[in-house]
Amino acid sequence: MTGKLEGKVGVITGGCSGIGLATARKFVAEGARVVIGDLDNVNGPRIAEELGGSFLRTDVTDQAEVEALFAHAKATFGSVDIAFNNAGISPPDDDSILKTGIEAWNRVQQVNLTSVYLCCKAALPYMLEQGAGSIINTASFVALMGAATSQISYTASKGGVLAMTRELGVQFAGKGIRVNALCPGPVNTPLLQELFATDPERAARRLIHIPMGRFAEPEEVANAVAFLASDEASFITATEFLVDGGLSHAYVTPLESDFE
Ligand SMILES: NC(=O)c1ccc[n+]([C@@H]2O[C@H](COP(=O)([O-])OP(=O)(O)OC[C@H]3O[C@@H](n4cnc5c(N)ncnc54)[C@H](O)[C@@H]3O)[C@@H](O)[C@H]2O)c1
Numbered sequence: 001m002t003g004k005l006e007g008k009v010g011v012i013t014g015g016c017s018g019i020g021l022a023t024a025r026k027f028v029a030e031g032a033r034v035v036i037g038d039l040d041n042v043n044g045p046r047i048a049e050e051l052g053g054s055f056l057r058t059d060v061t062d063q064a065e066v067e068a069l070f071a072h073a074k075a076t077f078g079s080v081d082i083a084f085n086n087a088g089i090s091p092p093d094d095d096s097i098l099k100t101g102i103e104a105w106n107r108v109q110q111v112n113l114t115s116v117y118l119c120c121k122a123a124l125p126y127m128l129e130q131g132a133g134s135i136i137n138t139a140s141f142v143a144l145m146g147a148a149t150s151q152i153s154y155t156a157s158k159g160g161v162l163a164m165t166r167e168l169g170v171q172f173a174g175k176g177i178r179v180n181a182l183c184p185g186p187v188n189t190p191l192l193q194e195l196f197a198t199d200p201e202r203a204a205r206r207l208i209h210i211p212m213g214r215f216a217e218p219e220e221v222a223n224a225v226a227f228l229a230s231d232e233a234s235f236i237t238a239t240e241f242l243v244d245g246g247l248s249h250a251y252v253t254p255l256e257s258d259f260e
Pocket residue numbers: 013014015016017018019020037038039040058059060061086087088089090111138139140141183184185186187188189190191192
């Protein structure tokens with residue numbers, strides 16, 4: 001039996017932690033070869049070795065480094081079939097618009113939004129030459145909903161990722177290239193754990209809005225990414241692909257007493 005990604009080469013940014021790491025493992029389990037681009041020089045080589053893949057230390061805000069990452073995938077494994085443009089940050093100094101300074105605003109835009117522009121721009125020429133490819137850009141459910149517990153630049157960056165993805169999906173649909181935005185709800189990763197360790201009240205307030213009453217595990221999101229990356233998703237492009245446990249369509253969430 002072959003995996004659903006057999007023979008494909010996937011580039012994953014932010015692949016050393018959380019959703020990216022779970023996805024790298026899932027891709028390999030499904031038969032793909034992976035190239036990880038991440039800042040994390042400490043864990044990157046070890047993860048690449050574990051997965052029989054390759055790691056290139058990459059800052060996704062740097063155009064030359066991003067171009068080198070995709071060129072490295074092509075040179076090492078022969079193609080660029082999947083681009084999972086996933087690296088992102090959610091720093092504590094990105095908060096309410098009343099508190100967030102221009103430096104924090106710009107940093108988050110660079111890492112979360114400009115990086116996706118750079119990665120798509122670098123991946124597309126390989127995919128156009130092949131006449132095939134799947135790009136998955138990590139947005140978030142906050143691209144679709146307003147949160148009073150604001151992270152203003154993060155939310156705006158994810159809205160940008162979603163709009164850019166939609167446009168690319170439509171533009172390149174006739175060229176065999178699919179481009180989808182992954183919109184996870186809250187996921188149990190270091191990004192979220194760090195945020196909530198410093199603010200348990202905010203964590204609790206967010207949990208009550210999720211109908212399933214829990215955060216996603218990274219592996220549950222990785223399963224969706226592998227599906228979007230695979231030929232099983234051959235008629236799916238330009239979507240806002242929600243993996244949110246029902247969060248963004250919930251008005252009232254259930255109480256235990258509703259089931260008694
Ligand atoms: N965790 C959640 O609840 C959640 C929800 C929705 C969307 N997301 C999005 O999912 C993506 C992954 O988040 P996660 O929770 O797995 O985060 P994480 O913090 O666990 O992992 C992020 C990875 O990105 C890398 N990274 C950060 N800046 C980088 C840069 N400039 N260049 C290269 N690599 C860089 C980090 O080293 C790390 O390995 C992000 O885009 C995030 O916004 C997360």
